Amino acid sequence: MKNEWPLWEIFIRSKSGLSHKHVGSLHATDAEMALENARDLYTRRNEGVSLWVVESKHITASDPNDSDPLFEPAKDKIYRHPTFYNVPDEVTHM
Amino acid sequence: MTSLNLEALFQSKIDEETKIEPKDWMPDAYRKTLIRQISQHAHSEIVGMLPEGNWITRAPSLRRKLILLAKVQDEAGHGLYLYSAAETLGANRDDLVQQLLSGKAKYSSIFNYPTLNWADIGAIGWLVDGAAIMNQVMLTRTSYGPYARAMVRICKEESFHQRQGYEIMIAMAKGSPEQKAMAQDAINRWWWPSLMMFGPKDAESSHSDQALKWKIKRKTNDELRQQFVDVTVPQAEYLGLTVPDPDLRWNEEKGSYDFGEIDWEEFWSVVKGNGPCNKQRLQARNKAYEDGAWVREAASAHAAKKEQRKLEPQLATKAA
Ligand SMILES: [Fe+2]
Ligand SMILES: [Fe+2]
Numbered sequence: 001m002k003n004e005w006p007l008w009e010i011f012i013r014s015k016s017g018l019s020h021k022h023v024g025s026l027h028a029t030d031a032e033m034a035l036e037n038a039r040d041l042y043t044r045r046n047e048g049v050s051l052w053v054v055e056s057k058h059i060t061a062s063d064p065n066d067s068d069p070l071f072e073p074a075k076d077k078i079y080r081h082p083t084f085y086n087v088p089d090e091v092t093h094m
Numbered sequence: 095m096t097s098l099n100l101e102a103l104f105q106s107k108i109d110e111e112t113k114i115e116p117k118d119w120m121p122d123a124y125r126k127t128l129i130r131q132i133s134q135h136a137h138s139e140i141v142g143m144l145p146e147g148n149w150i151t152r153a154p155s156l157r158r159k160l161i162l163l164a165k166v167q168d169e170a171g172h173g174l175y176l177y178s179a180a181e182t183l184g185a186n187r188d189d190l191v192q193q194l195l196s197g198k199a200k201y202s203s204i205f206n207y208p209t210l211n212w213a214d215i216g217a218i219g220w221l222v223d224g225a226a227i228m229n230q231v232m233l234t235r236t237s238y239g240p241y242a243r244a245m246v247r248i249c250k251e252e253s254f255h256q257r258q259g260y261e262i263m264i265a266m267a268k269g270s271p272e273q274k275a276m277a278q279d280a281i282n283r284w285w286w287p288s289l290m291m292f293g294p295k296d297a298e299s300s301h302s303d304q305a306l307k308w309k310i311k312r313k314t315n316d317e318l319r320q321q322f323v324d325v326t327v328p329q330a331e332y333l334g335l336t337v338p339d340p341d342l343r344w345n346e347e348k349g350s351y352d353f354g355e356i357d358w359e360e361f362w363s364v365v366k367g368n369g370p371c372n373k374q375r376l377q378a379r380n381k382a383y384e385d386g387a388w389v390r391e392a393a394s395a396h397a398a399k400k401e402q403r404k405l406e407p408q409l410a411t412k413a414a
Pocket of ligand 2: 223252255
């Protein structure tokens with residue numbers, strides 16, 4: 001339809017010390033209205049101390065079909081995890 | 095991959111409880127079923143504001159008015175969470191809204207019954223939100239990620255809805271004989287329509303098997319209905335009121351209630367548009383949409399102007 005308002009993705013920081021987390025989306029004419037609507041829609045019960053709004057079209061997502069080639073290389077590098085290494089029982093604080 | 099392999103892979107993800115996310119491959123029918131179900135759910139939240147909105151200005155105290163206002167605002171929020179979940183499947187918001195306004199889309203039939211007096215606001219919160227909660231708690235575990243997440247958020251808000259309704263019922267049941275009679279009358283009118291909210295009987299429910307296999311639903315209509323009866327009847331007893339079902343009795347053997355047959359003729363008649371308020375509800379939605387047209391246009395024009403003003407200094411520099 002002709003005049004549909006753009007879609008915005010909404011991210012909330014639930015309290016200081018935590019990162020923003022995606023909560024959903026909404027339509028708004030511009031960023032300012034997106035913030036106001038996000039306040040009304042997603043924080044009616046003190047869910048947050050900070051909001052980010054990002055117009056959905058600006059988000060580039062990886063393709064789930066590529067997730068194997070994309071994430072596979074990390075899978076066989078078990079030496080990146082501390083459990084790969086044997087530390088003698090006598091050695092502490094490590 | 096062939097579509098047969100894709101479909102097998104999809105089903106194996108469902109079977110091992112991996113959520114399906116928006117960009118994942120999914121069968122067309124899964125996508126369509128979800129868009130239909132989620133948008134109907136959204137429409138129900140939106141239309142559901144009307145019967146209760148009817149009583150905001152006539153709430154018996156400021157406390158009740160604030161509470162009802164907050165509840166109705168929550169329902170608007172629920173509608174919006176759900177529309178945005180449907181959009182992650184490729185649906186278009188305006189199309190969905192148009193389907194509601196034209197009468198093409200369905201919404202829960204319960205909202206086609208009238209709210210005659212204040213006791214109805216109590217009965218709706220307790221019974222109608224109570225029945226919705228049964229269904230929605232199940233849907234927090236639905237297989238489609240964005241729908242499940244919207245449901246978690248909604249369920250957190252719903253329990254306030256049910257409690258405020260039950261509190262109204264307690265106040266009236268413990269009030270004057272006239273108030274108690276009003277509360278009983280409200281149960282009498284809302285009980286059966288609330289049981290109808292769970293949909294047709296399993297034997298007659300056309301989409302049920304596939305929805306269970308895809309884990310869109312995890313319980314059948316009849317299972318949810320039974321669960322609702324079992325938890326709600328004792329709540330009515332606490333109020334000193336009764337549910338209007340002469341066939342209701344505790345079945346020791348199965349550990350749950352037996353209850354009477356729903357009037358399915360009434361159910362289908364309301365679904366088909368012949369309930370007491372179907373026309374009124376659609377008219378109200380259409381009027382709200384038309385009356386809001388100038389606001390939507392003004393907001394778009396205002397945003398365009400702001401954008402223009404942001405660009406103007408740059409244009410001015412370029413010209414100089
Ligand atoms: Fe709701
Ligand atoms: Fe509700």
